[in-house]
Amino acid sequence: MPSLDDLRKRITSVKSTQKITKAMKMVAAAKLRKAQENAEKGRPYSEKMNNIILNLSAGVSDPQSAPKLLVGTGKEDVHLCVVLTSDRGLCGGFNSNIIKKAKNYFEKIQKEGKSLKIITVGSKGYDQLKRQYGKSIIENISFKESKNINYFDAAKVGNLIIEKFQNEEFDFCTIFFNKFKNVISQIPQAQQIIPLENENKDKDEKLESNYEFEPNEDEILSNLLPKNISTQIFKAMLENSASEQGSRMTAMDNATRNAGDLVDKLTIQYNRSRQAAITKELIEIISGAESL
């Protein structure tokens, strides 16, 4: 049985923890709104980009001469995985969910006897993967210094990937991130970016191909595809940051509630033992008086 003093100390400490988690929840809520806004603002760009690429690739007649970024190298030996995580913890299952998804994929690839290369973006992902897959990690990028997510950071990652692709260091590239659905649920995603996978392959919509191209289709396509890689990564980063804040908000909300429950329980225990002590003292006094 802890003494009254111990109980009092515990209650204060739980209460101050609760204050911290509450504050973190507020901060996450404010940041979430901004992150969500950014994610929404970023959508038109990637959608438009996708549209144009669809229109263009519909016009590519000969897959032999098409850019490799679109159709792949023809081999499938080396897989590059880009795992996007956050730089900060205390956000519930956010990072673990991405890592779990990525690990499943890694295992599948290794079982098939293909080799694996990993780029981690964000320090949490690196921390969780380095023990098991340390040898496969070829690059670890972190944008701790950038206050906001910006396109230039995404372009840095994109250019790195393209450079490696041109040096024929890999054949497939997949990115892992959390897609923001709502505050409570974020869905880990694996998206293949090289060769390009069409998200909506239903060709019911006949694409207009009476465009005038300047210069020719191939040249535009080979100029556009590298940009599209950066755009996809940027989109993933935006989704990720909204997810991170959402996840943190839920986690901190839960923590605050748990702390509240704990304080209630401890307070009852404190009052009980205080009452017990008083009763004990009374009994002692009364029995002392009776014996006289």
Place this chain on the structure above:
Amino acid sequence: MDQFNLEIISPEKSFLTKSDTEEVVIPAIEGYIGILKDHIPLISFLKPGIIDVRSKNKTLNYYVDDGIVEFKDNTLSILTSNIFDLKEIDKNKVDKIVKDAEEGLKKENIKDQDRYILNQKIEVLNSIKSN
């Protein structure tokens, strides 16, 4: 004059939307193109240069680094990652871009196309500065 829609989108946000543009001149990779209403559908990409947006009694000028242009159904969409208004130009920023471009030119294994683009960039920015 007839009017058409213009949207300029950057990765971070929708930079500009207008529905009363009369003429837009864009720095396409093979030379400047002027676009009026009912232009045929067009896809092209940009080199560093200045976009001229002309509406009834106003002209807007923007500098772009690169980008993709699509014209369809009387809507001109410009996707670009680096754009700024010539009116709110920051001298130091321009100097920095010029310096970066000059550094890039010094590299030995540079491709002809990249060299062309960098030269364009320096030329355009220097002309902006002198104005």
